[in-house]
Amino acid sequence: MRKRPGMYIGSTDSRGLTHCMWEIIDNSVDEALGNYCSRVDVVLHADGSVSVADDGRGIPVDVEPKSGLSGVELVMTKLHAGGKFGSGSYNASGGLHGVGASVVNALSSRLDVEVDRQGRTHALSFRRGIAGRFAGEGPDAEFTPDSGLEQVRKVSQKTTGTRIRFWPDNQIFLKEADIARESLMDRARQTAFLIPGLTIAVRDERTEGEPHYEEEFRFDGGIxxxxxxxxxxxxxxxxxxxxxxGTFNETVPVLDEEGHMVPTDVERRLDVDIALRWGTGYDTTVRSFVNVIATPKGGTHLNGFERALVRVINDQLRASKLLKNSDDPVIKDDTQEGLTAVVTVRLPEPQFEGQTKEILGTSAATRIVSQIMGSHLKEWLASTKRADKVKARNVLEKVVGAAKARLAARQQRETQRRKNALESSALPAKLVDCRSEGLEHSELFIVEGDSALGTAKLARDSEFQALLPIRGKILNVQKSSVADMLKNAECAAILQVIGAGSGRTFDIDAARYGRIILMADADVDGAHIRCLLLTLIYRYMRPMLEAGRVYAAVPPLHRIEITNTKRKRGAKKEDRYIYTYSDAELQRTLLDLEKRGISWKEPVQRYKGLGEMDADQLAETTMDPSHRTLRRIRVEQAEEAASVFNLLMGNEVAPRRRFIQDGAQELDAARIDA
Structure with missing residues (x-):
């Protein structure tokens, strides 16, 4: 934890320090969630330390039999120790006494714990995660390592609680790291809203020569x-x-009596609590929480809320005739204009993406939140009560107004951009051009994806090889109009870069490159993209095909690394590698090597895409004219690709149905991955 603190707290600046403070506060808040705690006091001390006190049950002080450590020392020094005291400790929590507490302890130059429990106050200190005793105040006092709790005084049997004070380690945190008072106040207020009846008091003693800042938060109305x-x-x-x-089943690893991890199905309960209202404004404010922990980047619970919102409002708009069947459905932004919402869920052991807990990953939350939100919202929007009916109608009309405003703004932008994409003199910014302007050797590689583009930039010869990246699968021009094709950014960019026009006006003599080379992954998606590009070229740049100036690059599928060749002096590095271009060729090559007694490194490398290849490998196999293999595309092949697209993706349904029915008889059922 001290070596890689960013894994646990995100960073070592003010944000990470604030996160440490909230890991400790969240442990007290967990007690409040279980109705065991009614007050939490937070103090920012003048020496840079932070203390958090609560009146909860107190961290367990009994000795845990397996480790021989007290509960306090166990949860402060061992990862994932919160579950040691039974999974029934909390029905829902943002952070058990476990990872969070131990991380803060490891990153503190001193941490003091006092626990009121069983009629006594138990105390223990730590220095950078090591248990012991300090002879004085502050982290610089003399320290003696020592395990075990010290009983410092007697208290009433009814008195329980935990007090933790920690000094952040200046070996870990940046010198300028500081806890901002405003952010602390905002989150304390937020937490008090989320737990009705909980009092959170904040005191800042860092102000010199001024009265200390104090504020208490308590809200009984909740969210x-x-x-x-x-x-x-x-x-x-x-x-x-x-x-x-709602409930859902989750498979979790559980320790059996022999200490083995056994996958076990556990039924979980997820509680949903949402408050929302629409206002006359245009801004959207949606806050989401899991067990009172804010999830600023959302997650599965927020996805369920948004999905239900869009679905139910669209259904109700059509039912109330505010939206005709021919109209486009409203989108998320329309439904959320002027919306203020607080979305909270509570569940045991939520799955977060990382210890910083910014995104909920529990997949079942989407379904449960969507069902609950959808049924309640539908009931409210369709209510026959006069007051609710008027409010619901106002909301629906506001959503329709937002949709109309969005469409009008888009239409205005399109009117301003009506100038033909091909008339623009500037070439697309994503084009990586070559230096040579001569047609004889210049080549344009149309590359699939940004990852492959990065490798291709290093592998190309910038003198005569240009690169144009495209994002995934371009428009299927077989069933699109010319206007739609020109509106498509990828198609327009290809025509613009080649610079010879399109269709009947295509002038091959004006083309900026001697060759067009389609470079896609050697998989099904790559073949699909090549077919789409060939359909575009066949329909709008056919003279390039007829002149034999369109090629497909042939990247390898496998690389075999020879391990027992005796390399001669001056032998090339490439002599150690053999590339194959199909599974059948790979098998033949391996059999041949085996017969010749040549061994190779296992497993054989299989390229999933161009982006996985190093620049020298891509140059050697696919781009360097002295080594590569290119497949020239003939007009007949492009014509066949266009007819296949017309069959599979065209407007005529009947031929496609016949194709599926005829092909179903020839399909080998064993090849279906199901």
């Missing part, structure tokens, strides 16, 4: 109050509260 607080515009609807729960 309905939070939604009203976040909204800044006049309300179109009242705050709608959506609550419900």
């Amino acid at each position: 309905s109050e939070f939604c009203t607080y976040l909204a800044t515009d006049e309300a179109v609807s009242d705050v709608l509260r959506v609550q419900g729960s």
